[in-house]
Amino acid sequence: MDKEILLVEDNPDDVELTRIAFKEAKVANQLVVASDGAEALDYLFARGRYADRNPDDLPSIVLLDLNLPKVDGREVLQAIRASEKTRSLPVVVLTTSTEPFDVEASYALGVNSYIQKPVDFERFVWAVQQVGLYWLVLNHPREGGA
Numbered sequence: 387m388d389k390e391i392l393l394v395e396d397n398p399d400d401v402e403l404t405r406i407a408f409k410e411a412k413v414a415n416q417l418v419v420a421s422d423g424a425e426a427l428d429y430l431f432a433r434g435r436y437a438d439r440n441p442d443d444l445p446s447i448v449l450l451d452l453n454l455p456k457v458d459g460r461e462v463l464q465a466i467r468a469s470e471k472t473r474s475l476p477v478v479v480l481t482t483s484t485e486p487f488d489v490e491a492s493y494a495l496g497v498n499s500y501i502q503k504p505v506d507f508e509r510f511v512w513a514v515q516q517v518g519l520y521w522l523v524l525n526h527p528r529e530g531g532a
Contacts, residue, residue, distance in 0.1 A: 395420075395421070450462060
């Protein structure tokens with residue numbers, strides 16, 4: 387079975403667009419959605435409502451919005467990179483922000499890729515498909531890593 391994709395996104399429209407894009411790209415991985423940063427961390431570290439989840443069963447990739455309620459995307463990224471268990475987990479920031487500070491801060495915190503969400507539907511679908519193609523098909527993860 388293919389590993390899950392963790393989408394950390396608080397905008398229901400962007401969640402639905404991402405689902406459509408992966409479906410059109412025939413990505414078989416299940417999309418798990420966390421609607422805020424706290425839920426994402428609970429999922430990744432198997433706590434709270436995800437306490438019964440196997441913490442060793444990490445997703446293939448985390449698609450992370452930056453501007454999230456409760457815990458923002460930068461803090462989520464920082465927590466992922468601070469843990470030995472999740473340090474090598476591929477994280478792609480998928481956000482509307484093009485602020486140079488956000489781009490630089492994300493890379494400084496260890497993001498693997500930073501993608502601005504296109505506003506146009508067709509371009510958004512294309513961008514998400516490319517992310518899926520690269521990270522789930524073409525990329526060869528480290529042995530023992532995510």
